Amino acid sequence: xxxxxxxxxxxxxxxxxxxxxxxxxxxxxxxxxxxxxxxxxxxxxxxxxxxxxxxxxxxxxxxxxxxxxxxxxxxxxxxxxxxxxxxxxxxxxxxxxxxxxxxxxxxxxxxxxxxxxxxxxxxxxxxxxxxxxxxxxxxxxxxxxxxxxxxxxxxxxxxxxxxxxxxxxxxxxxxxxxxxxxxxxxxxxxxxxxxxxxxxxxxxxxxxxxxxxxxxxxxxxxxxxxxxxxxxxxxxxxxxxxxxxxxxxxxxxxxxxxxxxxxxxxxxxxxxxxxxxxxxxxxxxxxxxxxxxxxxxxxxxxxxxxxxxxxxxxxxxxxxxxxxxxxxxxxxxxxxxxxxxxxxxxxxxxxxxxxxxxxxxxxxxxxxxxxxxxxxxxxxxxxxxxxxxxxxxxxxxxxxxxxxxxxxxxxxxxxxxxxxxxxxxxxxxxxxxxxxxxxxxxxxxxxx
Numbered sequence: 001x002x003x004x005x006x007x008x009x010x011x012x013x014x015x016x017x018x019x020x021x022x023x024x025x026x027x028x029x030x031x032x033x034x035x036x037x038x039x040x041x042x043x044x045x046x047x048x049x050x051x052x053x054x055x056x057x058x059x060x061x062x063x064x065x066x067x068x069x070x071x072x073x074x075x076x077x078x079x080x081x082x083x084x085x086x087x088x089x090x091x092x093x094x095x096x097x098x099x100x101x102x103x104x105x106x107x108x109x110x111x112x113x114x115x116x117x118x119x120x121x122x123x124x125x126x127x128x129x130x131x132x133x134x135x136x137x138x139x140x141x142x143x144x145x146x147x148x149x150x151x152x153x154x155x156x157x158x159x160x161x162x163x164x165x166x167x168x169x170x171x172x173x174x175x176x177x178x179x180x181x182x183x184x185x186x187x188x189x190x191x192x193x194x195x196x197x198x199x200x201x202x203x204x205x206x207x208x209x210x211x212x213x214x215x216x217x218x219x220x221x222x223x224x225x226x227x228x229x230x231x232x233x234x235x236x237x238x239x240x241x242x243x244x245x246x247x248x249x250x251x252x253x254x255x256x257x258x259x260x261x262x263x264x265x266x267x268x269x270x271x272x273x274x275x276x277x278x279x280x281x282x283x284x285x286x287x288x289x290x291x292x293x294x295x296x297x298x299x300x301x302x303x304x305x306x307x308x309x310x311x312x313x314x315x316x317x318x319x320x321x322x323x324x325x326x327x328x329x330x331x332x333x334x335x336x337x338x339x340x341x342x343x344x345x346x347x348x349x350x351x352x353x354x355x356x357x358x359x360x361x362x363x364x365x366x367x368x369x370x371x372x373x374x375x376x377x378x379x380x381x382x383x384x385x386x387x388x389x390x391x392x393x394x395x396x397x398x399x400x401x402x403x404x405x406x407x408x409x410x411x412x413x414x415x416x417x418x419x420x421x422x423x424x425x426x427x428x429x430x431x432x433x434x435x436x437x438x439x440x441x442x443x444x445x446x447x448x
Contacts, residue, residue, distance in 0.1 A: 014141025
């Protein structure tokens with residue numbers, strides 16, 4: 001402190017509480033009606049970061065990490081409407097990204113599509129309102145916090161905080177593809193160190209791929225799980241910089257598809273033996289095949305251990321960061337119709353995506369949160385009983401059946417519109433640029 005650095009950007013950071021109703025509201029993530037809120041383990045927050053070019057007409061981008069399973073189109077729309085009321089066209093869908101850390105321990109009912117509110121028994125206004133207002137307030141705090149600063153970036157690997165929960169599926173990738181990588185999950189961690197013009201630390205942004213499923217479906221306490229806990233650890237270890245009210249540290253989600261924090265592996269709850277590998281079952285059923293975290297059988301201990309591993313590695317990268325982000329700020333956003341997106345393959349053929357549908361394997365869940373009945377992972381054939389039941393809601397059309405190919409359809413949600421749409425068809429895809437850093441925001445769980 002004392003030396004004045006040459007600064008590339010105006011940087012602002014803000015944090016605001018978004019903890020929702022702590023009693024009798026279904027949690028978003030595992031989609032189990034039995035998992036309803038009954039207290040608080042850790043409070044949940046929205047953490048917003050603004051990067052702006054210093055010139056009066058300079059571009060700016062906003063990245064918001066929320067301690068929630070995900071955002072929703074409706075939440076984003078309302079947030080942008082409220083920001084427009086306050087700031088005009090300064091913040092819009094083009095330059096604002098809202099990203100959930102994917103905790104499975106927060107109140108649900110805030111999405112506008114039926115599929116995501118079924119277990120919550122419909123829309124929950126209290127969940128929705130606190131998310132919208134908290135996200136807006138975090139952006140307001142970041143906007144009011146804008147000061148000259150710089151961003152340093154560092155990268156490393158965290159090897160013992162995640163495993164692939166579907167390792168046999170990963171082995172079905174071509175050998176030449178797998179040969180490009182040392183591990184069957186992405187172990188890379190990216191850390192930003194944000195400083196003011198005097199070299200004081202004002203915040204940090206971390207990206208690492210791991211599910212926030214340290215807390216299982218039996219948990220009923222609202223929690224930000226391992227990523228939110230890591231953020232709190234890092235924030236508590238830093239004092240606010242001069243003229244700043246808080247140090248803000250976000251542990252954002254990366255590409256967490258099939259990446260589990262339950263690092264001991266999956267075991268049968270009745271026998272204690274490892275689950276059947278290919279189907280993740282115990283005696284042919286998925287319910288008793290459960291992942292174990294490093295603190296097993298105490299899942300709160302597991303949460304703390306995985307959080308501490310992320311926080312420790314983040315601190316190491318934070319403290320040793322020397323590469324400065326340089327260059328302009330920019331952003332792009334587009335709406336993509338995923339029900340019929342045309343793709344030109346390398347072999348010259350043209351293919352298309354399909355309308356959304358739930359397959360039998362999705363009903364089986366995962367080792368982090370297994371499903372019910374006799375559904376199993378990797379199912380490639382339908383069941384006459386379940387077909388008869390599902391057809392009472394909607395029978396898949398010939399078009400969607402042919403498009404989905406080998407995937408047996410349990411529910412053709414992309415064709416279900418009563419009483420309103422069950423699944424989105426048109427989704428938002430965004431790209432933020434801060435110098436030589438690109439942040440891609442996509443509404444999917446990318447896999448390794």
